[in-house]
Amino acid sequence: MGGIDKSDMLVHLYKTPMRARRYYMRLFGYILDLCICNSWIWCKRNCSAMKSAPMSLKDFCLDIYKGAISYKKVTPKVTRTSLARVVVPLPKRGQRAEVPSVEKRQDATALHLPHHVTMRQTCKYCSHKGAIHRSRWMCEVCKVSLCLSDVRNCYADFHKNL
Incomplete structure (x- = not known):
């Protein structure tokens, strides 16, 4: 299988559930899935070089989604109203x-x-x-x-x- 066919197959295996009427939102979801698959391939290549067991694509996607969901800002934005709040x-x-x-x-x-x-x-x-x-x-x-x-x-x- 060629590079494009394999990439399409991996992207459509675990697709990000995004329904939108605007085409650019679907395009954004596809690009996001493509980036995740490319980073998984890169991680898998590094794991084989380091002689460790590679993570499955599904687990890799779930780890990324969990990390994105649990992301919190370290410092809140300081504004004039928050400084003088009484x-x-x-x-x-x-x-x-x-x-x-x-x-x-x-x-x-x-x-x-x-x-x-x-x-x-x-x-x-x-x-x-x-x-x-x-x-x-x-x-x-x-x-x-x-x-x-x-x-x-x-x-x-x-x-x-x-």
Whole structure:
């Protein structure tokens, strides 16, 4: 049997199960199987040179698939959001957030930094029954939502000396 016929036979023995309507996905699967078969032939040749028992093609394919499945990244990707991630518990819907006392608001030892949250919460400083303002900024120490924009800066007003 020639080289191409043997290669086709080995590739189709243990084909990667990949069904796709796009032709290039099937082509990718075929190239992947072809690379695995070529590396198995190379490994088999090296095993005979080292006088050890060669692995079967099926076991070789299974080892490669298991290695690909169990691959995990060693280090996670570091982004700006992951560096400054602070856990701020959000109040449940319908639950009122407690406004801290004046002493806690003006405590200089704690860093009252704004923290961006995904869900908008009602501003505890400027909202009232007639006009409700929602904000995505929350104080890390006080655990209350406050407006922080160019129009309204309730964050500074809330933490000012009274």
